[in-house]
Amino acid sequence: MILDTCDLILTTKSHISNLNRMNGNMNLTLKVWRQKNAQTSGKFVTYKAENISPDMSFLEMLDVVNESLTHKGDEPINFDHDCREGICGMCSLYINGHPHGPKRGITTCQLHMRTFHDGETITIEPWRASAFPVVKDLAVDRSAFDRIQQAGGYVSVNTGVTTDGNALLIPKVIADEAFNSATCIGCGACVAACKNASAMLFVSAKITQLGLLPQGQPERYSRVQSMVAQMDEEGFGSCTNTGACEAECPKEIKLTNIARMNNDFFSAKLFREEEVNEVKH
Ligand code: SF4
Numbered sequence: 001m002i003l004d005t006c007d008l009i010l011t012t013k014s015h016i017s018n019l020n021r022m023n024g025n026m027n028l029t030l031k032v033w034r035q036k037n038a039q040t041s042g043k044f045v046t047y048k049a050e051n052i053s054p055d056m057s058f059l060e061m062l063d064v065v066n067e068s069l070t071h072k073g074d075e076p077i078n079f080d081h082d083c084r085e086g087i088c089g090m091c092s093l094y095i096n097g098h099p100h101g102p103k104r105g106i107t108t109c110q111l112h113m114r115t116f117h118d119g120e121t122i123t124i125e126p127w128r129a130s131a132f133p134v135v136k137d138l139a140v141d142r143s144a145f146d147r148i149q150q151a152g153g154y155v156s157v158n159t160g161v162t163t164d165g166n167a168l169l170i171p172k173v174i175a176d177e178a179f180n181s182a183t184c185i186g187c188g189a190c191v192a193a194c195k196n197a198s199a200m201l202f203v204s205a206k207i208t209q210l211g212l213l214p215q216g217q218p219e220r221y222s223r224v225q226s227m228v229a230q231m232d233e234e235g236f237g238s239c240t241n242t243g244a245c246e247a248e249c250p251k252e253i254k255l256t257n258i259a260r261m262n263n264d265f266f267s268a269k270l271f272r273e274e275e276v277n278e279v280k281h
C-alpha cells in the first residue's frame with residue numbers, strides 16, 4: 001500500500017492519540033496570557049500541550065510546553081515558582097477562573113494534571129490587581145505584601161535567650177489559632193479572588209499570628225494601625241464580606257481573622273491612642 005503525505009500525517013496523528021489513550025496521557029489546549037511588561041497590554045495566546053501525563057503537576061506541564069517553545073526558538077512562558085511543594089507561595093496562576101486552579105486547599109504546584117481531562121481547554125492568567133502589576137506573562141510583582149509585612153508584621157521586643165517552650169504557658173486553643181494563621185504563605189490568591197482586590201485576609205492572618213501570642217502583645221495595637229495604613233497605601237481594595245478570599249485560599253485561612261483585625265483596629269483608634277503613640281515613639 002502506498003501512502004501520500006496527508007495519509008502519513010493522519011496515520012501518525014491517530015497513532016499518537018491511540019498511544020495517549022492507552023497510557024492515559026492527554027492532549028490539551030492552553031490559552032495563556034502573554035504580556036511583555038506592566039507598561040504594555042497583553043493578550044491570550046493559544047498553545048497545544050501534547051502527551052501530558054496525568055501524574056504531572058501543573059507546573060511540570062508548563063515546563064514541557066516551555067521546552068517545546070524553546071526548541072522552536074519561541075520565547076518560553078514566564079511564570080513564578082520556587083519550592084514546588086506548597087510552602088513558598090510563589091506559584092501564582094489563575095487557572096480556569098480560580099487562583100491556584102479548581103481544587104480547594106492546594107497551591108498551583110500541588111495541582112495535578114489528572115484534575116483535567118483529555119481535550120480540555122485551560123485558561124491561564126496572572127493575578128489581576130493593580131497593586132500586583134504584571135512583571136511578565138504570568139508573573140506579578142507582589143512586593144506590596146513585603147512592604148505591609150515590614151510595616152509591622154514582626155515582634156521587636158528583646159526576647160533574650162531562648163526560653164524553654166513549657167515556660168511560657170499558652171492555652172492550646174490559642175496556640176492552634178495562631179499556628180493556623182501562621183500557615184499563610186503570602187501567595188496573594190485572596191487578593192486575586194476578591195472583586196475589590198482586598199488584601200484583608202493576608203494582613204489579618206499576619207496580625208492574628210502575632211497578636212494572639214504573649215510575645216506579640218506590646219506592639220499589638222500599633223502593629224494593626226501600621227499594617228492597615230500600608231495596605232491602604234499600596235492600593236488594595238476594601239473588604240465587602242463576599243468570602244471569595246477564604247474560599248480560594250490554599251491554606252484555608254479563616255474570615256474570622258478579618259473580624260479580629262477590625263476589632264483590634266477600632267480598639268486602637270478609640271481606646272488605645274496613648275498606648276499606640278508610646279510604642280511608635
Ligand atoms: S491568606 Fe491565603 S490566599 Fe491570602 S496570601 Fe495567605 S495563603 Fe495566600
Ligand code: FES
Binds near residue numbers: 083084109
Ligand atoms: S512553588 Fe512554592 S508554593 Fe508553589
